[in-house]
Amino acid sequence: MEICINDLFDMPGGKALTIAAAVGLGLVSLSLLVYGGSKLARPQVRSTGKKGEDLRLEDTGFAYDPKQKIFYSVKKPWQKKFGYCQLYDETAPLMNCIFDSEPIRFEYEGKKWLIELWKGQYGMTTGCEIGVYTKEKGSRSLVYQAAKPEDNLFMSMRLIKNGKVLFTREDKHWWLSGFVLGEYSVPEELTAHVHVMLKTPAMCEAFVRELENIGYRNYRVLSDRKTVALVFDAPYSDQPLAHSGIVRAWIMKLNKNYCDLYQASGIDIGQYLEGYGLLPTGLLPYGCLPYGAPVNLDGLLS
Numbered sequence: 001m002e003i004c005i006n007d008l009f010d011m012p013g014g015k016a017l018t019i020a021a022a023v024g025l026g027l028v029s030l031s032l033l034v035y036g037g038s039k040l041a042r043p044q045v046r047s048t049g050k051k052g053e054d055l056r057l058e059d060t061g062f063a064y065d066p067k068q069k070i071f072y073s074v075k076k077p078w079q080k081k082f083g084y085c086q087l088y089d090e091t092a093p094l095m096n097c098i099f100d101s102e103p104i105r106f107e108y109e110g111k112k113w114l115i116e117l118w119k120g121q122y123g124m125t126t127g128c129e130i131g132v133y134t135k136e137k138g139s140r141s142l143v144y145q146a147a148k149p150e151d152n153l154f155m156s157m158r159l160i161k162n163g164k165v166l167f168t169r170e171d172k173h174w175w176l177s178g179f180v181l182g183e184y185s186v187p188e189e190l191t192a193h194v195h196v197m198l199k200t201p202a203m204c205e206a207f208v209r210e211l212e213n214i215g216y217r218n219y220r221v222l223s224d225r226k227t228v229a230l231v232f233d234a235p236y237s238d239q240p241l242a243h244s245g246i247v248r249a250w251i252m253k254l255n256k257n258y259c260d261l262y263q264a265s266g267i268d269i270g271q272y273l274e275g276y277g278l279l280p281t282g283l284l285p286y287g288c289l290p291y292g293a294p295v296n297l298d299g300l301l302s
Contacts, residue, residue: 055273062179066270068167071125073177075152080174084114084133085143090240093251096123096258098243100187100235106210108203110137114144115207117194117232119159120187124258126166127179128159128192147174154197161189170195181269182262184255192232201225 055064061077064070073079089101099120106113111134118129132153133144147153156170159178167178198204204226211219211228215236220229242248 055270057273064270064273065167066273068178069180069270070167070169071179071181072169073129073173073175075173075175077175080146083143083145084116084131087142090242092240093242093247096251096255097121098187098248098251098255099127100190100232101239102214102232102235102237104207104210104214106206107137108199108206111135112137112139112144113207115153115196117192119190119192119232121185121252121255122179123255124184124262125179125181126159126161126183126185126190127177128157128190129175129177130155130157130173130194130196132174151199153199156195158193160191160193161185182259184259186252188234193229194232195227195229197224197227199226204228 053066055066056074057063057071059078061073061079062071063074065072086103092099097120099118099122102117104115104117114131114133116129116131116133118131119127121127132147132151132155134147134151135141135144152172152174154170154172155176156168157176157178158168159166161183166180166183169176169178196207198207204221207228208219208221211230216230218231221227222229
């Protein structure tokens with residue numbers, strides 16, 4: 001039996017349930033970016049900002065910018081303790097994430113640094129990220145730690161889809177990001193204009209050398225000799241195998257369905273957060289089987 005969006009709306013209480021599921025699924029998709037999820041078994045998502053100001057969503061690691069209508073990562077989210085390793089990118093499709101990635105690895109002052117760029121579809125959101133990670137030079141661990149406050153870098157991004165600016169973000173951060181709920185995009189439609197201010201000219205030189213090794217030529221170093229401007233369009237790095245072929249097509253079909261569901265709900269997420277302050281996440285599935293059949297993962301996550 002196939003049920004379309006209109007059928008759901010016609011059911012008793014169907015419209016309210018559909019809206020709750022669409023909104024909540026977007027937040028759950030964002031909060032599972034590190035593919036964990038134990039903190040979200042029964043999340044309490046509350047807005048703590050004043051009307052018209054950015055809204056911090058407790059327990060998710062994200063805030064909401066009502067002016068640009070985007071979610072973005074805060075500086076001390078629970079995800080920070082997980083750091084980064086290549087496995088996260090490889091397994092991202094398990095969380096309905098299909099994106100382009102560009103890891104830039106270099107050494108500076110006794111540390112191995114990783115500055116990675118991402119853009120693409122994160123469940124039912126279109127987004128872009130810049131992450132800054134480090135580990136000791138002699139470390140054999142596959143995991144990089146999120147940069148400590150003293151290693152945070154000033155960064156900016158402007159995400160463009162087919163010539164239209166979706167959002168801009170700038171901050172001194174270790175994980176600069178932005179996500180547009182309900183926006184569906186294939187990674188090839190997206191271009192990110194990125195600025196990264198390194199700590200010193202020497203660090204900038206190390207970063208630029210690796211950019212050139214990867215294949216970048218469309219970059220420039222600004223007059224301060226510490227800031228690099230580049231365009232992240234088609235990635236030069238080899239992409240995880242799971243982000244292509246039949247897996248990609250299947251996941252992106254699901255993502256398109258989720259975005260259509262959200263758009264059909266007609267809800268304004270900013271007004272919802274400001275008006276109610278509490279999202280009805282208890283109504284949500286925390287994962288999806290093939291073709292969107294819901295499954296409750298509470299037992300697995302507890």
